[in-house]
Amino acid sequence: MEFEMLDNGLTVKDYQRLRASAGWSELPERQIETALRNSLFTTAVKYQEQVIGMGRLVGDGCYICYIQDLVILPEYQGKGIGKYILERLVSYVKGQGITDTNITLGLFAAIGKEGFYQKQGFHIRPSDNRGSGMEIILPVHS
Template sequence: MIRIVEDMRDVNIYLSLRKQVGWIKLDENQAQRALNNSVKVFTVYDDDKPIGMGRVVGDMAVISYIQDLIIIPEYQSKHIGSMLIEHIIAYVKGITQEGTRMMLCLMCAKGREIFYEKHGFIARPTPELGPGMIQYILQ
């Protein structure tokens, strides 16, 4: 049975899921800090097997980001990613103050834009909005 568990901040699960989708390896301490500093962590299980994760980071007032939306390969294309992102969107709606709006942002992998557009996200740049930008800080 597929279920979503909130605030399971297990660094070993996080690192394992990242590895299974071929993402950059993180230092364990760095990964634990990322989990600890997340607003909310959602872990997807198939019975007792962790199969996905998504994190919300931000200020809980004006802006939130969906970070590390992961579904392991053998569970992709089974609508589990859609279930997870809709769960995250509902959470962010629930923390948005009445009479205000929260900007929910994400950076998606190349070629995944259509998935996110199906869930109400817009790809930038648009005629009104410039592109998103990043900078890597190395130590």
């Protein structure tokens, strides 16, 4: 399978379509445009002119980064595309680091996808020395 990589060129339409394929909620176009523009890095995989997977990083780029989105269309899962995208994201983060320091790369795995990340060296939280990952969803009103 030959595919093309597209760095920092993910479109709102493709982002929304990939989110929908994962069963995630639809977001307003303006919110996606801003999120993509403010991302540290995005990468997408194109196959036969269709974006079939994406990865997106957020964070400060030198101490803390998060893989916010990693989605592969269901029919293309299990073919190594997710692993390739993850490796590309990790490589980007390492390239941004300051010499002789560490960068924490975090993520929230979708239910049932934890094993994929564990195979790539990620650890489940909580652990003996790390607390639980947590979140709050805040409504924004004008």
